[in-house]
Amino acid sequence: MINLILFVLALTISAEAYSAEQFGTVDAVTGTASVSDQSGKSVTVIQGQNIYEGQTINTGVDGEVHLITDDSGMIAVRPDTVFRIDEYKAEGSSADKIFMSLLRGSIRSITGWIGKHTASGYRITTPTATIGIRGTDHETTVRDRTDGDEAGTYDNVYEGATVFKTPQGSSEVTPGKYAFASKDKGGAPYFLSQQPRFLANRRLRIEERIQQRKSFLREHFEQHRETRIKRLQTIRAEHKKIEAKKNEQLLERRKAIREKRHEQAKRRIEAKQNNKKMGQDYPASAHHRE
Numbered sequence: 001m002i003n004l005i006l007f008v009l010a011l012t013i014s015a016e017a018y019s020a021e022q023f024g025t026v027d028a029v030t031g032t033a034s035v036s037d038q039s040g041k042s043v044t045v046i047q048g049q050n051i052y053e054g055q056t057i058n059t060g061v062d063g064e065v066h067l068i069t070d071d072s073g074m075i076a077v078r079p080d081t082v083f084r085i086d087e088y089k090a091e092g093s094s095a096d097k098i099f100m101s102l103l104r105g106s107i108r109s110i111t112g113w114i115g116k117h118t119a120s121g122y123r124i125t126t127p128t129a130t131i132g133i134r135g136t137d138h139e140t141t142v143r144d145r146t147d148g149d150e151a152g153t154y155d156n157v158y159e160g161a162t163v164f165k166t167p168q169g170s171s172e173v174t175p176g177k178y179a180f181a182s183k184d185k186g187g188a189p190y191f192l193s194q195q196p197r198f199l200a201n202r203r204l205r206i207e208e209r210i211q212q213r214k215s216f217l218r219e220h221f222e223q224h225r226e227t228r229i230k231r232l233q234t235i236r237a238e239h240k241k242i243e244a245k246k247n248e249q250l251l252e253r254r255k256a257i258r259e260k261r262h263e264q265a266k267r268r269i270e271a272k273q274n275n276k277k278m279g280q281d282y283p284a285s286a287h288h289r290e
Contacts, residue, residue: 021053023085024069027213030205031079032060056084059105064206066213070228071096072221073112074213078141078204081105086125090114092229097121106141109133110214111160113225126153129166129181129189136160137214138173141198144183148197151183156199164189 026049036042038054045057045065057065057077065077071090077083082103089097096118100107102125115122115135124131126142137159143151155164155173162173166181169188173179178192 021088022070023051023053023055023088024067024073024075025050026065027068027074028064028066028206028209030064031062033063033065033077034058051085053085053088056082058082062205064204066206066210068213068217069098069112071098071112071114072217072224073098073115074108074110074210074217075100076108076110076207076210078106078108079202081107083107090228091232092117092225094118095121099123099125101125102140102142103127104142104144106139108137108139108158108210110137110210110217111135112217113221116221117225128183128186129153129155129164131155132163132165134161134163136162138162141196143198150180153181153183153189154196155179155189156195 026045026047029045029047033045034042034057035045035049035051036056036058037052042058051057051067059065059077059079059081061080063077063079063081067075067077069075069090070088075083082105084101084103085099086101087097087099089095090113092113096114098114098121100109100123107124109124111122111133115133119132119134122133124140126140127144128142131138131140136157138155138157141154143149143154145151155162156178157173157175159175162179164171164173164179164181166187166189168186171179171189171191178195179189180192180196181187181189
């Protein structure tokens with residue numbers, strides 16, 4: 001528990017971490033998993049690695065990745081999944097947002113302070129639906145094959161509620177319900193009469209650690225949010241001081257340049273006046289010598 005506290009605090013108060021581009025940090029990984037950026041460059045996922053907006057996580061059939069997000073939430077990326085972070089900002093303001101795309105496979109999402117304070121800024125997009133939340137712990141799955149369960153998007157809730165939408169309609173999903181939107185048939189989402197087979201048959205290797213992380217994050221995320229807000233305020237104040245100093249130096253340089261140019265112009269005028277005076281005096285001097 002002490003290690004988790006230090007981990008989350010380090011994540012929260014790192015001076016360089018306060019960029020809307022950083023999404024979170026890898027808390028645990030097992031099996032095969034990689035992360036790629038928008039250029040397509042891919043590296044193996046390792047524990048402690050920072051994950052950023054615009055990156056895509058791919059897990060193999062044995063791969064699982066747990067992320068602690070910068071707003072003290074958690075994302076569990078399941079095996080055989082393609083998951084992308086589209087847009088992210090966690091500054092403790094009304095502009096906070098977490099927009100994600102699930103292209104294949106499953107993720108379990110335990111929302112942090114964005115889900116509590118800015119629910120409209122949370123969205124998961126799949127090929128057939130979008131999912132919004134009201135502060136929740138839920139799981140979304142995209143299946144593109146029909147090996148016992150129909151292809152499409154599934155959503156089930158462990159805590160709280162989600163809003164499951166397609167162009168044809170929406171449903172509110174609460175604990176104990178299994179919502180589905182068909183890939184081939186289209187239409188509004190509807191509720192299944194029983195748990196999908198893939199949920200009952202799958203085997204997850206690091207699932208048991210989620211509850212401990214969830215309890216800790218839920219207990220402390222308001223504290224982390226306040227710490228983050230204060231830290232951002234400090235950083236912004238320092239940036240203002242630096243900018244003010246730069247502006248002051250720039251004004252001083254401009255003043256010095258103006259004064260130098262003024263002095264140079266004054267000297268040119270004086271030189272012209274002296275040359276003119278010498279030209280006027282020369283004939284009189286010559287006549288005197290004669």
